[in-house]
Amino acid sequence: MSSLLVTGISELWTVDPSRGPDGILTDAAVVLDGEQVAWVGARADAPDADDRLDVGGRAVLPGWVDSHTHLVFAGDRSSEFDARMAGRPYAAGGIGVTVEATRATSECTLTRLVVERVREAEAGGTTTLETKTGYGLDVDGEVAAARLAAGLVETGVLDTVTFLGAHLVPAEASSADDYVDLVCGPMLEAVRPYVQWADVFCESGAFTVEQSRRVLQACAAAGLGLRVHGNQLGESGGVALAVELGAASVDHCNHLSDNDVDALASSDTVATLLPACDLSTRAPLAPARRLVDAGATIALASNCNPGTSFTSSMAFCVATAVLQQRLSLDEAITAGTLGGAKALRRDVESGESAALPVGSIAVGARADLHVLDAPAAIHLAYRPGMPLSWATIRRGRLVHHKEKH
């Protein structure tokens, strides 16, 4: 692969922690060499490269890091959404509708659906995607989803895969505890070659704290990193459990006690907030401001799934975080890039992964750029809902260009 010099940048949001508050550069340029960022600095000092891209006075950000999605699914839950808009509350049980549709869909069709969803995300500036199993809920179904997703990681379509066998107790299970035995035993063993992470839906209607702890401990013993869906519908104990077990991330965090906030602030567990899901379920928006003020690390993610958040738009999440959750633009962009990378332990500082770091534009990071069709990144919140992704470069390849469509 050749090198590329990117110029004409009005604002370069490096989101590079080593630059601290000086991370937004003007008159800057970037050189990409194959899949990696090779140089970042003043335009006047930029080295030459094989190819050039002049972005015409537009703002450039790291590609979004979407650290929480459920892309392996079939079927439609728009009538459930419709009922919710008429006043019916969200409940975990809706997951079963998607399980039925997903089990009835061929691997080939599911793969096509996932790839289409990833292409949509790329067109919105997303360059790193985690995805979860969790709509199989039997050994065959979970393995099929994990294998499919792992195949897409191999070809660079997805980045990392999470085992979410503990998403809901399926209708055919004789009891929740028997199902937990299955998840911790044969199901975990079968999916293990395909996944890097384990997650559990620790919530009323899904899994108790004790059941969640069993699942997470078994998965940690099998070498998986931990994530938790917690405190979405109430103070479920999921946040405390995630911190106790050293999970990389606890996601949702709508209902937090002061102890939860303190625990997050004094831990390495990232609080991943999912504002599109909060709006779609008419839940109280997660307390982003309170978490940041307390010193917790937050991420923003789309939670793209058919039940609670059928969007992969990270720009929508960032705009909501600024307009409604009272984050500054800097805090929201950082949460949607570096924060997501931290939640996946793929940030420039963690060094935990063999893969190239993401979430920042820094020498050695993966060559993932998002060029906005705007002279300044504040347009993300100033012009919410507008198609502001001008170009997306993922692993050094142009995967979206507005003017080529």
Ligand SMILES: N=CN[C@@H](CCC(=O)O)C(=O)O
């Ligand atoms: N909360 C649990 N899981 C998903 C919803 C899945 C569904 O309803 O299909 C979520 O993150 O919101």
Ligand SMILES: [Zn+2]
């Ligand atoms: Zn989720």
